[in-house]
Structures are given as structure tokens and as C-alpha cells.
Amino acid sequence: MAAIELKNIVKSFGDTAVVKGIDLNIEDGEFVVLVGPSGCGKSTTLRMIAGLEQATSGDIVIGDRVVNDIEPQHRNIAMVFQNYALYPHKSVKENIIFALRRQKVDNQDIERRLTEVSEMLQLEALLDRKPADLSGGQRQRVAMGRAIIREADLFLFDEPLSNLDSKLRSHMRTEIGKIHNKFGRTSVYVTHDQVEAMTLADKVVVLHDGYIAQAGTPMEVYLNPANVFVAQFIGSPSMNIIEGRLFNDYLQVGNYRLPRQQLSNVALQTTINEQGLPVKVGIRPDFFNDSRLFPETDNTFNFNQLQIDLIEPMGFDKEILFNLAGGSVKARLDLRSEFKRGERVDLIVDLSRVLLFDNETDLRL
Numbered sequence: 001m002a003a004i005e006l007k008n009i010v011k012s013f014g015d016t017a018v019v020k021g022i023d024l025n026i027e028d029g030e031f032v033v034l035v036g037p038s039g040c041g042k043s044t045t046l047r048m049i050a051g052l053e054q055a056t057s058g059d060i061v062i063g064d065r066v067v068n069d070i071e072p073q074h075r076n077i078a079m080v081f082q083n084y085a086l087y088p089h090k091s092v093k094e095n096i097i098f099a100l101r102r103q104k105v106d107n108q109d110i111e112r113r114l115t116e117v118s119e120m121l122q123l124e125a126l127l128d129r130k131p132a133d134l135s136g137g138q139r140q141r142v143a144m145g146r147a148i149i150r151e152a153d154l155f156l157f158d159e160p161l162s163n164l165d166s167k168l169r170s171h172m173r174t175e176i177g178k179i180h181n182k183f184g185r186t187s188v189y190v191t192h193d194q195v196e197a198m199t200l201a202d203k204v205v206v207l208h209d210g211y212i213a214q215a216g217t218p219m220e221v222y223l224n225p226a227n228v229f230v231a232q233f234i235g236s237p238s239m240n241i242i243e244g245r246l247f248n249d250y251l252q253v254g255n256y257r258l259p260r261q262q263l264s265n266v267a268l269q270t271t272i273n274e275q276g277l278p279v280k281v282g283i284r285p286d287f288f289n290d291s292r293l294f295p296e297t298d299n300t301f302n303f304n305q306l307q308i309d310l311i312e313p314m315g316f317d318k319e320i321l322f323n324l325a326g327g328s329v330k331a332r333l334d335l336r337s338e339f340k341r342g343e344r345v346d347l348i349v350d351l352s353r354v355l356l357f358d359n360e361t362d363l364r365l
């Protein structure tokens with residue numbers, strides 16, 4: 001088992017810095033997901049932990065050793081890649097036990113571990129097949145088996161599910177979660193899929209352009225995003241960001257005035273002049289509720305008479321779009337709410353769910 005510490009890690013390729021100073025503590029047994037848009041430095045960070053890339057500066061500590069100069073094969077790490085990287089001419093069994101043979105593990109031990117892993121991943125019936133004769137999901141299970149059987153200190157996953165169709169993806173996601181619950185090994189998992197991040201992680205690390213935009217539990221990054229980037233990256237559909245103006249007693253959003261004292265976390269000290277302070281107002285589509293179904297309370301605000309521009313039925317849910325403060329805003333309601341396009345509706349929002357961000361820096365106020 002191993003904890004990991006990244007201390008001010010920088011990675012440049014030529015003159016271009018792609019990881020720009022990352023500090024991160026990963027606890028022993030923790031499942032950490034690195035998430036962020038394409039090119040933000042997720043894979044590069046993972047590859048530095050694995051030893052496949054050398055950091056330009058900074059230290060990587062695994063357990064109690066600084067591993068900067070330690071070769072990948074001596075870091076006791078198991079890695080699962082997107083493209084499986086199986087040996088095509090070897091059988092499933094030979095693929096899974098390859099590393100154990102190389103480490104000269106005794107045969108009885110190999111057989112015991114093979115039985116355990118193939119049962120867990122339901123690979124028993126496939127052990128004699130070649131990778132070419134397997135489906136994508138089965139190949140991914142073999143790649144997982146090959147990693148698990150090594151009983152490594154640390155598991156690294158680089159977008160392991162991105163080649164699978166959505167049903168298999170969701171199945172394998174659950175399997176990976178179960179395996180982690182069973183073995184409790186420290187794991188670092190790279191994905192650009194925020195559903196994987198939310199469902200698997202103990203800690204989500206949102207990367208943006210080579211920096212950590214926020215690290216926290218899935219619910220922290222969902223409910224308390226530190227900035228507009230995280231607010232819009234985490235959660236689907238994306239959080240609405242609406243123009244607003246903050247005054248001493250209220251927040252003006254379009255024609256609506258939301259009472260200031262009930263808004264969450266507005267610890268803003270600066271005195272606000274008569275023009276008000278331009279702010280970005282964040283409201284998740286899921287936090288709008290149909291006023292006919294949900295009671296109003298002292299903590300809710302009623303955006304009354306919103307005119308529906310578009311309805312997108314999704315089965316159980318439906319997304320409705322309307323104009324608010326000059327922008328198109330989305331709400332997600334369930335099938336109990338029946339509307340027609342053009343109709344006017346009253347939507348209520350819990351004021352503690354209305355988030356404010358600095359207009360210039362995009363940071364939470």
C-alpha cells in the first residue's frame with residue numbers, strides 16, 4: 001500500500017509547460033480521479049507518477065521514497081491503459097500471468113492468484129482465447145486482471161473505458177469500483193468523463209491548463225465549485241452562468257430581485273456602490289423546480305412567468321430552455337411537469353444553491 005505526494009511538479013516539453021506546478025496528496029488506499037478537458041495534462045501527470053515521463057522539476061514521493069530517479073519497473077505500480085496493450089499472440093491466461101512469470105513467482109501461487117482474479121472478473125471461460133477473439137469489454141477485463149494479479153502498491157488507470165460503448169462502460173465502471181472496495185489499493189484514474197469521476201472517486205482533481213482548478217470530494221466539487229471552470233466542467237447538463245448585479249440588499253438577475261441575505265456564502269466585504277457589482281450567477285439546471293410540485297419556503301425564490309423557448313424530452317427527465325437576463329438558461333425537470341413551448345412557468349430555486357462568481361477572476365465570491 002502507498003500514499004503519493006506530488007510536490008510542485010512541473011513538466012515542459014521543449015519550451016512549453018504542460019503541467020505548471022501541481023501539489024497533491026493522495027492518501028494510502030484513496031481512489032483519486034484526475035479529470036479535465038483534452039490537453040490539460042492528466043495523462044502527463046499520471047505518466048510522471050508511473051515513471052514513464054520525467055518531471056522537469058518537483059518531487060514525486062510514493063510511500064516513503066522520492067521516486068524521481070527510480071525506474072518504472074521498480075515503483076511497484078500496475079497500469080491499465082485505454083488501448084489494453086495486450087500481447088496478441090499470447091492467450092488470456094498467459095497475458096494475465098506474464099508479469100508473475102517474469103518475477104519468478106512460484107507456480108502454485110500463480111495458479112491461486114489466477115483463479116482468484118479470473119473468478120472476480122469472470123474470465124474463467126476465456127483463459128485459452130487470444131485477445132483477437134475477445135470483445136472490447138472482455139479485453140478490458142483481461143487488462144484489469146493483468147494489473148490486479150500483480151498485487152502492486154499502486155494502480156494507475158489512463159482512460160481505461162474510453163474505447164467501450166456506453167453500456168459496457170457503465171458496467172466496467174461498477175466493476176472497477178467493486179474491485180477498489182475489495183482491495184483498497186491506492187488508485188489514480190485519468191478520465192475526461194465526469195460521470196466516471198463522480199461515481200468512482202474518493203477525491204476528484206479537476207485539472208485546467210496544467211493547474212489544479214480544484215481538488216475535493218465529488219460532492220464538494222459539485223456543490224461548492226471554487227470557480228466557474230469547475231462549476232461548468234462538473235455536472236451534466238452544465239451549470240448555467242447568468243449575468244447578475246449584486247447590490248447591498250439584493251441580487252438583480254434580469255427582472256428578478258433575489259434577497260441577498262439568503263444567498264449562500266456571500267461573505268463579500270467590499271461596500272457596493274449604487275450601480276451594483278457585476279457578478280456571474282451560477283444555477284444548476286437540476287436546482288430549478290416546478291412551483292406546482294414543490295412548496296415555496298422562506299429560502300426559495302420564485303422565478304415567475306418564465307417563457308419556455310424549447311423543451312427537450314429525455315425520457316424520465318426533460319430539459320426546458322428559457323431566456324433569463326439576456327442568456328439562454330436550462331432547467332431539468334421530471335416527467336410530472338408538463339409544459340408546452342411558449343407557455344409561461346414559475347420555477348423555484350433554493351437560494352442557498354445560487355452561487356456567485358467574480359466577474360473578472362471567475363472565482364467564487
Ligand SMILES: Nc1ncnc2c1ncn2[C@@H]1O[C@H](COP(=O)(O)OP(=O)(O)OP(=O)(O)O)[C@@H](O)[C@H]1O
Pocket residue numbers: 013018036037038039040041042043044045192
Ligand atoms: N511527448 C510530448 N511532446 C510534446 N508535447 C506533448 C507530449 N506529450 C504530451 N504533450 C502535450 O502536453 C499537453 C498535455 O497532454 P496530456 O496527454 O497530458 O493531456 P490530457 O489531459 O491527458 O489530454 P487527453 O484527454 O486528450 O488525453 C498536450 O498539449 C499535449 O499535446
